[in-house]
Amino acid sequence: MKRNLSFDPLSGIQTDFTYEAGETLADDSFVISTSQDVSKIIEANKRSANAVDRRYKWGEFSKVASIPLSVYYDLKKQGIIDDEQRFKRWLNDGDNKLFRTRGGTI
Numbered sequence: 001m002k003r004n005l006s007f008d009p010l011s012g013i014q015t016d017f018t019y020e021a022g023e024t025l026a027d028d029s030f031v032i033s034t035s036q037d038v039s040k041i042i043e044a045n046k047r048s049a050n051a052v053d054r055r056y057k058w059g060e061f062s063k064v065a066s067i068p069l070s071v072y073y074d075l076k077k078q079g080i081i082d083d084e085q086r087f088k089r090w091l092n093d094g095d096n097k098l099f100r101t102r103g104g105t106i
Helices: 039-051 069-078 084-092 094-099
Strands: 002-008 013-020 029-036
Touching: 029 069, 039 094, 084 094
Parallel strands: none
Antiparallel strands: 002 013, 013 029
C-alpha cells in the first residue's frame, strides 16, 4: 500500500509512505521515499545555456548552474557542497551537464 504524505508544488518534491505486510508482524516493512520532478529545472537550464553570449567571459558571481533541491541535499549529505574542489569537479563532470546554465569549465 502506497500513500502520499506530502507534495510541495513549488519545488515538485513529493514524499510517499509505502507499507508491505509480511507473513508475520515481524516481517512487515515500510519505506518513506522522496522524489522530485526535475524536468522544468532542466528545461530552464537548457534555455539559459543556449541564451548565453559565449563571447563574454564570466566572473566570480556568474550563475553557472541550477540544481534541484533533492540533488542539492544529496550532495550536501556526501560533503560535496562544502568542498569547493569536489563541487567544481561535480559541476564540470559531463554526467551533470543538465544542471549547468552555461558552458565552460569552472
